[in-house]
Amino acid sequence: MIDSNTFDPHFKFLIASEPGGENIKRCFSCGTCTGGCPVREVTDRYNPRRIIRMAILGMKKEVLSSDFIWLCSSCYTCFERCPQNVKIPELMNAIKNIAAREGYLPASMKSQLDLLASFGRLLEVTDFENEKRKEANLPLLQGRTEDVRKILENLGFHRES
């Protein structure tokens, strides 16, 4: 049972003010996104039309705390096909940006952030990697860059070790 008294009517405006979420209110629920979605093809858990509907209705907590918003594969199929130019992958990113700010960051994303802060890349370039590169006659790479950590720290990300 869904209790509409718990809905937050401002949620759609919050999303619309977030970069990427501007066009949420244009959605008329045609389902073109869900119909062509390769993730939906293999699991019921991700359904973009449903997520947008929930967001427009104001089901803020249900949407932000869900794991399904993180299942968009960013393939942009729906982005190309949406007749209302809702820009769904960007809309999902806007919702995820809000979710992250509100403390709903999935563990796997947290660990990606840690890797970026530590090495500036998702995969560390160690001496071993550079040795392999040398053997293959490839130019050597700088092992890590501090710049990404500086950017993240200045934006208020605190590394949890």
Add this chain to the structure above:
Amino acid sequence: MNHKRGDSPRNAEYTLFLGCTVPVRALNYEISARKVAEKLGLRLSEVSDFSCCGYPIKSVHRYAYLLMAARNLALAEKKGLPLCTLCSACCGSLTEANHEIQEDEKLRKKINEDLSEWVGLRYEGGIRVTHFIRVLDQEIGKRSIAEQVRTNLSSLRVAPHYGCHYTKPSTIYDRTENPEDPKSLDELIRATGAESVDYEDKLQCCGGGVLAMDEQVALAMAHRKLDHLRAQQADAMILICPFCNVMYEGNQRKIEKTFQTEYKLPVLYYPQLLGLALGFEPDELGMKMNRIKTTELVKKITRRAD
């Protein structure tokens, strides 16, 4: 920004952007790309301290993504050369950020205030971003490639996988190619003499984007495509993105186990296929690093050549 065709292929020069996956997990892609570039007269220049393109952080903090992309673009701008990527996600992420920074003066100002204060860099919006395969397609050209083919690959039937970020969102690529009916990779394959095989769900996503969040969903997505490829009895799958490779080659065994099936489908990067056609030995193209053995495929070529 003007998308000029660049100088004549003989002196075209780009800065190569490797991203996270290629220099660690896809050396065969990098080795073969550099080999064919050299052969085709394309010069590639290096920047050793590029970071991640910013793509992974876009879903968490959009502005952090823009700053990371801008930092890389600023380093590339110092070189004064257009940037070309091997990874399609890097291409999409850097192209999108580049457009936004070039078109939005207010944003550019804010980014430069932060970048210069935090890491001592500025980006004025002066470079162009493209994909290595797009360079082969648009600047070297199919005809020129076909003319330089030394080894006949006509015995091969291979299946192109475009992936997502090479053509989509089409708005950031100025609609260079119709994402619902792309042709460039098919044509580049045909230019090598090999047959480009059509198959069901050809344009479907590899699933790599959800791998970190839900492995089973990602594997199920890649599984569908591998099934379709088996149905067409393709000799190999041809990729242009290292993350698609993580799904189709890196995880092929796991998919076989999970779904109780068997493919043993060789997965090549396009520059490896092109390299074979241009007369390079498989070893020179890093084919030993391909996890799914390519011995049968190579035999098929040499049998034909004998």
